[in-house]
Amino acid sequence: MALCVTDTLTGEKRPFEPRDPGNVLLYYCGLTVSDPPHLGHARSWVHVDVMARWLSHLGYEVRHVENFTDVNEKIVARIGEDDLGGSESEVARTYIAHTLSAMRGLNLRRATVYPRVSEHVPEVIELIEALIEGGYAYEAGGSVYFDVTAFEGYGKLSNQQVGEIEAQGDPEERREKRHPADFALWKAGGVSPDAIAEHRHAGVEGSEDTAERSAEGRIWDSPWGEGRPGWHIECSAMSMAHLGETIDIHVGGRDLVFPHHENEIAQSEAASGTEFARYWLHADLFETGEEKMSSSLGNFIAVEEAISEYGTNVLRTFLTAGAYNSTQTYSEDAIAEAEERFSHLSRAHGRAIEAVDGPDARTKVADPELRKAAENARADFTAALNDDFDTREGQAALLALAGAINRHLDGRDEYDYRGLRRAIEGFEDFGEGVLGLEFGTSGAVEGDVSIADDLVETVLDARERAREAGEYDRADALREELRAIGIEIEDTADGTEYRY
RNA sequence: GCCAAGGUGGCAGAGUCCGGUCUAACGCAGCGGCCUGCAGAGCCGCCCAUCGCCGGUUCAAAUCCGGCCCUUGGCUCCA
Numbered sequence A: 001m002a003l004c005v006t007d008t009l010t011g012e013k014r015p016f017e018p019r020d021p022g023n024v025l026l027y028y029c030g031l032t033v034s035d036p037p038h039l040g041h042a043r044s045w046v047h048v049d050v051m052a053r054w055l056s057h058l059g060y061e062v063r064h065v066e067n068f069t070d071v072n073e074k075i076v077a078r079i080g081e082d083d084l085g086g087s088e089s090e091v092a093r094t095y096i097a098h099t100l101s102a103m104r105g106l107n108l109r110r111a112t113v114y115p116r117v118s119e120h121v122p123e124v125i126e127l128i129e130a131l132i133e134g135g136y137a138y139e140a141g142g143s144v145y146f147d148v149t150a151f152e153g154y155g156k157l158s159n160q161q162v163g164e165i166e167a168q169g170d171p172e173e174r175r176e177k178r179h180p181a182d183f184a185l186w187k188a189g190g191v192s193p194d195a196i197a198e199h200r201h202a203g204v205e206g207s208e209d210t211a212e213r214s215a216e217g218r219i220w221d222s223p224w225g226e227g228r229p230g231w232h233i234e235c236s237a238m239s240m241a242h243l244g245e246t247i248d249i250h251v252g253g254r255d256l257v258f259p260h261h262e263n264e265i266a267q268s269e270a271a272s273g274t275e276f277a278r279y280w281l282h283a284d285l286f287e288t289g290e291e292k293m294s295s296s297l298g299n300f301i302a303v304e305e306a307i308s309e310y311g312t313n314v315l316r317t318f319l320t321a322g323a324y325n326s327t328q329t330y331s332e333d334a335i336a337e338a339e340e341r342f343s344h345l346s347r348a349h350g351r352a353i354e355a356v357d358g359p360d361a362r363t364k365v366a367d368p369e370l371r372k373a374a375e376n377a378r379a380d381f382t383a384a385l386n387d388d389f390d391t392r393e394g395q396a397a398l399l400a401l402a403g404a405i406n407r408h409l410d411g412r413d414e415y416d417y418r419g420l421r422r423a424i425e426g427f428e429d430f431g432e433g434v435l436g437l438e439f440g441t442s443g444a445v446e447g448d449v450s451i452a453d454d455l456v457e458t459v460l461d462a463r464e465r466a467r468e469a470g471e472y473d474r475a476d477a478l479r480e481e482l483r484a485i486g487i488e489i490e491d492t493a494d495g496t497e498y499r500y
Numbered sequence B: 001g002c003c004a005a006g007g008u009g010g011c012a013g014a015g016u017c018c019g020g021u022c023u024a025a026c027g028c029a030g031c032g033g034c035c036u037g038c039a040g041a042g043c044c045g046c047c048c049a050u051c052g053c054c055g056g057u058u059c060a061a062a063u064c065c066g067g068c069c070c071u072u073g074g075c076u077c078c079a
Helices: A039-057 A088-105 A121-133 A162-168 A193-199 A207-214 A231-243 A254-272 A303-310 A312-319 A332-357 A368-386 A391-409 A417-432 A451-468 A472-484
Strands: A004-007 A012-015 A023-028 A061-066 A137-140 A143-146 A183-188 A227-229 A247-253 A277-283 A286-288 A328-330 A488-492 A495-499
Touching: A004 A277, A023 A039, A023 A231, A039 A061, A039 A247, A039 A277, A039 A286, A039 A303, A039 A312, A039 A368, A061 A231, A088 A303, A121 A137, A121 A143, A121 A183, A121 A231, A121 A254, A143 A254, A183 A231, A183 A254, A227 A231, A231 A247, A231 A254, A247 A254, A254 A277, A303 A312, A312 A332, A328 A332, A332 A391, A332 A417, A368 A391, A368 A417, A391 A417, A451 A472, A451 A495, A472 A488
Parallel strands: A023 A061, A023 A247, A247 A277, A286 A328
Antiparallel strands: A004 A012, A137 A143, A143 A183, A183 A227, A488 A495
């Protein structure tokens, strides 16, 4: 069964075929680095990460490009805030570092390249020149605008008519533009104080320094005079620079469909004369209560905060608990459920490992049900991910495998080594390799030699003596004491285990 | 207003493209049982939905068609 994906452009789910068999060119619209990344971003990243992992699993060579928008009015508006730096590029660098660190914390595989706008201004200018030459863009007052009436397919991604967009246009916004839907490719001059004031965080609106900080955005020379690149053109320029004229998969948030992605198509296809992206995938949004989580609404939970609060595995389990193209709502309950799911998987994996490594695993013992379950899990997981990267169904396949492992191990004293081996491979190939979970990290602890472990062992010994003496109150009190400091213990047939 | 996504059990979330096997998956929560000194973990079983509303097509619709209601996103800050 082959991979099928839902393409926003056609609205259809169809088989995925890269232009060059064996190679996938993937572009993801990355962040404007003007705020700390939040869980909504994390959700998109994790899903793109799973996509890239799955494509690799299928045998494709994936070239994955993810940009950073480091030239933006919102970044300029942060200059001078706590520890962010004193220039646009310093603020951007600070947030890029935060972002990359958050990404590592989420166990994301690194993209092939993380291009930045500030490093691609020559390509941006070159692309704009080509658009002017082709009659798709015009210069006005030192700025350059894309002429939407010149590009026949404008509106095809978001199903909008140029005429309708015109009707909605605010006449005040029009200024030098010939058509209200025309958008800036190049903006003359620096960042206006108004734009900065608009994006400044509440509480730091020291009016006296606004003017002073207003001119601090970076400015580049261009054939049209000094200015700054527009927002949309950067993605076209960077994607062409790193992936060529036609990419296979373009991913981004649903909130970017219009105007950003619509404009990307227009610019890129007008300039190259060929298809820009073969498949447009859109990640649905992450909500808190009734509205989407977003930096500008201020209702976000920072990724770094969430990682320290919940841990990478729980977060990834939570974020892949729905398909990328469905919305997800944040709640403590949902996180708690993810925690349960992950623990369940992790315990089953841990039990299987212990059984396989122990003396009771016999090759000659065969449990057809376990072996069948391991086979089914592989088939089901594969079918799930091939169906538009359905991570939720993928989790379900692993959960079923966990049940099979537990059933096999319960009440049996000789284990099916080969069957367990296959089951463990399923966990490792899919749970770890594709979903990016790490099962080893919170299982039962054994053989560790730290002092803390020695101390816990000492307490457990004392509790064991109390139990043998029938002093259950004392034993339970010790258990509670340990729980109070975050150590859960569990009595098993092989003795007492603990984890924290 | 226009464009888009969505409305399924207490929660969460598949199924809708290719109508019947959906008496609606998997999970969480809840209940009962096994196991256990107890707890936890695990296993087994159970409870809870006629699938937003109305109408139509069909032998048959959560699934197709039409209308309506509601939610969210976008309409140049946004993953």
